[in-house]
Amino acid sequence: MTPPTPLSYSQLFFKVMNRDLKVAIHNKGDILNPIIFLVIVITLFPLGIGPETNLLTRIAPGIIWVAALLSALLSLERLFKNDYIDGSLEQMLLSPQPLFIMVLAKVTAHWLLTGLPIIIIAPLLALMLHMETLAYPALMLTLAIGTPVLSLIGAIGVALTVGLKKGGVLLSLLILPLYIPLLIFSTAAIEAAALNMPYGGHIAIITALLVGAITLSPFAISAALRVSTN
């Protein structure tokens, strides 16, 4: 028997990503529910604190980002869960392909399914919250750079808890503190933009977080997966 021709890194990346996307498209609820959750959470804020326009304008960036964090948290759980249950995660770990690439592909698929819809729906939510018109580009930019960081850091937490029966609450305890810097810089950038001030510095820092997360977190995710599958 001839050994199969080895896959190149990009082939491997796209194979794993396509597989995850296909699986997700079969369970449409998994894609839609976090988005519906996001919209409902954002609806709750004006109901809870009153529909005063000025107040909403001021807190809109914070609300949208906090809601994005929570909905990311909600969707993260299934990142490795099904693969863990049906055993394909173990096959991935046993395969000779580099785990770094496969993990990165899975996280990318997760971002395409959850991060991207948030970015698409964000202007509508900002409109509902009367956000400053000047701040729209900043909102889109912070979400575009920031949501991959959510997926990458969150994946570490998911990888650590995937083997546990009640990982859900624990997951939020583990990763929400790690999301704080991203939340701070993103909302600061949007607020600076709303005041018509330069916000390039904040964007640069968020981009640095993204670069750091892309390069470092797959190592942590791989190590955590090896612990979880034991």
Added chain:
Amino acid sequence: MWKWLHPYAKPERSYQLASTLLPWFAISSVILLIVGAVWGLAFAPSELYQKEYYRIIYIHVPAATLSMSVYMAMATAVLVSMVWQLKLADAAAAAMAPIGATLTTIALITGAIWGAPSWGTSWVWDARLTSYLILLFLYLGVIALHNAFDDKALASRAAGILTLVGVVNIPIIKYSVEWWNTLHQTATISKFSAPSMSSEMLWPLLINILAFALMIGALTLVRFRNEVLARNSMRPWVQALAMKEGTH
């Protein structure tokens, strides 16, 4: 060169070393704590503006200073365990997590008690307060992960990964929170800029910091011994020890 260190990779030898060191740490910390606390709380001169209630500094500052150090010590232990595969370092890291969490809690509570009369508020979203609160969350996450696994070795490896991720994040969190605060221009702070203390106030503080450090050492040794025993409960030497302890 490292030959003298090798025997301590054996749980039994480490347990014995911990047992030998424990009384020294315990006795010296108790003595220093009594000296520092009595000197600081009773004999140090009262402060000009804050009168007597500034004395909580003698608890607050040692706890706050050392809670961060405990996290670094924990991370070092985890790194040692990962790089050199020393399972005992895992036990040390597991021993330190609740101690660090307790110290952080003490620092936050004493800070709130101190803040009430001096700032007129128990809590402000100041950079340092916020980053300590997040440090507490990180500790709680590590402890929760430790408790989530049935297998102690597995729990230690999982919590270890989280500890190291936290180490990468601590500076980021610290600076993000500091910049966040300056960006929002809240009206507080600058009260933190170290007031130059008179030596009569400073000495008891330094003594207390040393006493706290020794106390942390002693508590870590106690918990480390427990962890070693729990992880090796099936070994003959532990059972022999249990038999011996049981007879008298």
